[in-house]
Amino acid sequence: KAGVTQTPRYLIKTRGQQVTLSCSPISGHRSVSWYQQTPGQGLQFLFEYFSETQRNKGNFPGRFSGRQFSNSRSEMNVSTLELGDSALYLCASSPVPDTEAFFGQGTRLTVV
Amino acid sequence: SQQGEEDPQALSIQEGENATMNCSYKTSINNLQWYRQNSGRGLVHLILIRSNEREKHSGRLRVTLDTSKKSSSLLITASRAADTASYFCATVIYNQGGKLIFGQGTELSVKP
Numbered sequence: 001k002a003g004v005t006q007t008p009r010y011l012i013k014t015r016g017q018q019v020t021l022s023c024s025p026i027s028g029h030r031s032v033s034w035y036q037q038t039p040g041q042g043l044q045f046l047f048e049y050f051s052e053t054q055r056n057k058g059n060f061p062g063r064f065s066g067r068q069f070s071n072s073r074s075e076m077n078v079s080t081l082e083l084g085d086s087a088l089y090l091c092a093s094s095p096v097p098d099t100e101a102f103f104g105q106g107t108r109l110t111v112v
Numbered sequence: 113s114q115q116g117e118e119d120p121q122a123l124s125i126q127e128g129e130n131a132t133m134n135c136s137y138k139t140s141i142n143n144l145q146w147y148r149q150n151s152g153r154g155l156v157h158l159i160l161i162r163s164n165e166r167e168k169h170s171g172r173l174r175v176t177l178d179t180s181k182k183s184s185s186l187l188i189t190a191s192r193a194a195d196t197a198s199y200f201c202a203t204v205i206y207n208q209g210g211k212l213i214f215g216q217g218t219e220l221s222v223k224p
Contacts (some may be wrong), residue, residue: 026189031210043200043214065127090154097210098142101155 025093116215135201
């Protein structure tokens with residue numbers, strides 16, 4: 001079974017631009033969640049989707065948004081990028097919420 | 113803010129020794145999970161313990177949960193150099209399944 005796939009793996013963007021990150025969950029998994037990891041703040045929850053519905057949202061500004069498609073694939077978008085958005089963005093999938101999560105390798109975003 | 117506090121922040125041991133990491137949390141949980149991360153890559157799920165369980169084993173791993181003290185511990189027995197990684201506890205709060213709240217992690221170094 002293929003694991004969670006995140007694309008792209010690395011990204012360099014300029015301040016003020018926007019970016020879209022993609023996540024393909026494990027086949028059959030309907031729950032997808034996103035996390036931001038930085039040295040200063042650690043791992044922070046961004047949002048969680050289940051069957052195309054956003055069930056939970058973390059404490060991030062509205063510049064961070066996401067969605068889930070009918071095939072469970074998910075995207076997250078960050079608009080008007082700031083230097084502080086530089087981070088490793090991790091996506092995780094589960095068969096259903098409240099079970100073990102399987103993480104992708106992450107997308108490392110650098111904002112310059 | 114982080115739900116979990118982990119202790120110690122860093123741990124250095126010799127191969128063959130046992131490693132114990134502790135995690136404390138603030139609010140009532142549905143379950144608590146432990147993850148491992150190698151060098152800023154994706155997280156690997158190690159073990160999940162539910163709020164009505166007190167102890168769980170998986171290979172060389174032993175996890176305990178004390179809901180009265182809101183704490184958990186992860187014991188790795190007979191450590192190997194390959195166990196060198198960062199270890200995170202993550203909690204799932206009632207009615208927020210799918211949202212993992214991570215601690216700051218323990219950095220484990222196992223010297224050959």
